[in-house]
Amino acid sequence: xxxxxxxxTAMLGRQLQRIKHAPGVLILTQTMPISMLLFFGYVFGxxxxxxxxxxxAYLVPGLLVATAAGGLMTGMFHAAQxxxxxxxxxxxxxxxxxxxxxxxxSAADLLTTALGMVPLxxxxxxVGWRIDSGPLGALGAFGLLMLLxxxxxxxxxxxxxxxxxxxxxGQLGSATFMLPLLSNAYIPTDRLPGWLRTIxxxxxxxxxxxxxxxxxxxxxxxxxxxxxxxxxxxxxxAWCGLLLLVFGxxxxxxxxxxxx
Amino acid sequence: xxSRMTTTYAVLSEGLVKRFGxxxxxxxxxxxxxxxxxxxxxxxxxxxxxxxxxLLTTLLAPDAGSARxxxxxxxREQDAVRRAIxxxxxxxxxxxxxxxxxxxxxxxxxxxxxxxxxxxxxxxxLERFDLADAADRAAGTYSGGMRRRLDLAASLLTRPxxxxxxxxxxxxxxxxxxxxxxxxxxxxxxxxxxxxxxxYLEEADRLAxxxxxxxxGRAAVTGTPAELKARIGSYAQVVVADEDDLPQAASVLDxxxxxxxxxxxxxxxxxxxxxxxxLTLPRLVRELDGAAxxxxxxxxxxxxxxxxxxxxxxxxxSRKELVT
Ligand SMILES: Nc1ncnc2c1ncn2[C@@H]1O[C@H](COP(=O)(O)OP(=O)(O)O)[C@@H](O)[C@H]1O
Ligand SMILES: [Mg+2]
Numbered sequence: 001x002x003x004x005x006x007x008x009t010a011m012l013g014r015q016l017q018r019i020k021h022a023p024g025v026l027i028l029t030q031t032m033p034i035s036m037l038l039f040f041g042y043v044f045g046x047x048x049x050x051x052x053x054x055x056x057a058y059l060v061p062g063l064l065v066a067t068a069a070g071g072l073m074t075g076m077f078h079a080a081q082x083x084x085x086x087x088x089x090x091x092x093x094x095x096x097x098x099x100x101x102x103x104x105x106s107a108a109d110l111l112t113t114a115l116g117m118v119p120l121x122x123x124x125x126x127v128g129w130r131i132d133s134g135p136l137g138a139l140g141a142f143g144l145l146m147l148l149x150x151x152x153x154x155x156x157x158x159x160x161x162x163x164x165x166x167x168x169x170g171q172l173g174s175a176t177f178m179l180p181l182l183s184n185a186y187i188p189t190d191r192l193p194g195w196l197r198t199i200x201x202x203x204x205x206x207x208x209x210x211x212x213x214x215x216x217x218x219x220x221x222x223x224x225x226x227x228x229x230x231x232x233x234x235x236x237x238a239w240c241g242l243l244l245l246v247f248g249x250x251x252x253x254x255x256x257x258x259x260x
Numbered sequence: 261x262x263s264r265m266t267t268t269y270a271v272l273s274e275g276l277v278k279r280f281g282x283x284x285x286x287x288x289x290x291x292x293x294x295x296x297x298x299x300x301x302x303x304x305x306x307x308x309x310x311x312x313x314x315l316l317t318t319l320l321a322p323d324a325g326s327a328r329x330x331x332x333x334x335x336r337e338q339d340a341v342r343r344a345i346x347x348x349x350x351x352x353x354x355x356x357x358x359x360x361x362x363x364x365x366x367x368x369x370x371x372x373x374x375x376x377x378x379x380x381x382x383x384x385x386l387e388r389f390d391l392a393d394a395a396d397r398a399a400g401t402y403s404g405g406m407r408r409r410l411d412l413a414a415s416l417l418t419r420p421x422x423x424x425x426x427x428x429x430x431x432x433x434x435x436x437x438x439x440x441x442x443x444x445x446x447x448x449x450x451x452x453x454x455x456x457x458x459x460y461l462e463e464a465d466r467l468a469x470x471x472x473x474x475x476x477g478r479a480a481v482t483g484t485p486a487e488l489k490a491r492i493g494s495y496a497q498v499v500v501a502d503e504d505d506l507p508q509a510a511s512v513l514d515x516x517x518x519x520x521x522x523x524x525x526x527x528x529x530x531x532x533x534x535x536x537x538x539l540t541l542p543r544l545v546r547e548l549d550g551a552a553x554x555x556x557x558x559x560x561x562x563x564x565x566x567x568x569x570x571x572x573x574x575x576x577x578s579r580k581e582l583v584t
Contacts, residue, residue, distance in 0.1 A: 006374075014366050017362055021398060086349060087354060090414065095342040
């Protein structure tokens with residue numbers, strides 16, 4: 001094994017041990033979308049023009065994507081927590097691979113997110129969501145969700161290292177909770193006023209949500225939408241690739257040089 | 261005796277400069293620590309000790325100057341430096357959410373010690389530092405002394421050639437302090453070079469072969485603890501009969517020593533560190549007598565490091581006299 005792979009595996013183990021020690025945050029982030037599905041799906045769903053079951057089927061992919069995009073918040077929180085702890089100093093005096101800390105951290109995050117999405121999918125299936133496309137489409141949708149998680153986690157890790165304190169990162173991270181509200185994750189964008197619709201459709205969350213709906217056979221992409229939503233699979237890949245290209249190197253550099 | 265030419269230095273720095281915005285943390289620090297010795301960086305809060313340690317352990321990059329640790333340049337050969345050193349920082353640098361054992365095994369892995377080697381070394385160190393009973397508890401539940409010991413154990417996983425300890429006993433109870441001290445003694449017996457920082461003169465006196473007094477980012481004075489005391493002369497102390505005589509006695513001491521005397525009204529004592537090696541007891545008595553100070557007791561004794569330290573860091577002019 002190369003040193004990066006070996007060191008990252010060690011850091012992955014560390015991250016899993018930490019989660020095991022303090023599982024509260026993980027449990028919260030996993031149960032939150034389920035309560036939102038039930039709350040939005042039954043309370044809002046009964047007041048919307050769309051029939052309740054149809055709305056809940058619309059909502060599930062949106063919540064899956066919102067959960068994936070939560071990597072931004074989790075990444076920020078973990079990076080800020082680490083960078084203000086003495087243990088980072090020790091890690092930076094060890095002859096280890098520079099990228100191992102963020103790589104290990106995001107690997108652990110992908111693992112827990114993948115597992116954590118299962119209950120949401122099961123509840124979703126129970127309240128009316130269907131995968132009409134077959135296993136290949138479902139697998140593709142899952143792959144895109146993981147890719148978005150990875151991309152937002154790396155963006156979060158970088159931003160978290162920029163913040164001055166854990167509290168600041170926590171506050172900024174909570175604000176990212178708003179991001180799915182300005183997308184097609186929870187409501188269709190076609191009836192939004194023009195400028196708001198443009199913003200919402202250029203939100204990366206919209207592209208991935210449309211792609212998941214497309215790949216699961218829930219809804220075909222809206223042809224009259226902005227490019228990333230009209231071509232959601234290409235749009236999702238482009239968005240996630242861009243985020244990773246920008247924030248990946250920045251985060252690695254920042255981890256290696258933090259405090260210098 | 262080893263000649264200066266053949267001495268190899270485990271730590272060698274020249275003109276290290278580090279600024280944080282407007283703050284000059286280091287203003288040209290020169291250090292030379294011979295292999296196998298213990299060097300004590302002694303200085304008050306804010307003197308630049310931690311900054312020096314962070315530069316030497318590759319955690320910070322210097323603005324100017326250069327340093328070699330175990331023969332490797334701290335800027336250009338970071339990985340080689342990191343392979344040769346162990347570091348215990350001023351604040352705890354273990355993961356509070358992991359157990360003591362998990363911490364040590366993680367750091368062992370990252371040092372490249374795989375499988376059983378890391379597991380055995382971790383167990384051995386936990387035993388050595390009296391942490392075996394607490395090994396499987398989260399480090400966050402440890403007392404200050406236990407966490408320090410875990411930190412020290414983490415720095416010793418690979419038997420480093422050079423060990424850096426930044427204020428290793430600050431805030432510890434005497435028992436924990438003694439434990440750390442004996443660990444340092446054992447390490448030096450095994451040939452490890454140690455660079456430690458401290459605010460405690462007793463600690464430098466007990467552990468260090470060489471002391472570097474750091475003042476405002478520079479090495480103000482270097483020497484063995486004994487040399488430092490010898491170079492500064494003696495400590496003159498006068499006990500007067502009446503409290504009202506204290507100012508007069510103080511002014512005599514002031515003139516003789518050039519240092520600001522310290523007054524203690526409760527014991528009617530005044531004392532000052534003299535920089536003058538020719539100051540004798542008869543002369544001191546004559547001067548006091550000449551000024552008609554009614555004295556009960558006069559003494560001249562070697563100064564403690566505390567007194568040396570106070571003299572060097574409070575009187576700006578004393579530095580010029582000492583650095584020759
Ligand atoms: N990261 C930093 N940012 C700004 N100022 C700093 C930083 N680190 C240290 N300083 C300043 O540099 C000076 C030396 O600090 P330090 O090396 O910690 O001293 P010591 O360890 O001897 O107490 C102090 O004035 C301190 O406030
Ligand atoms: Mg310090």
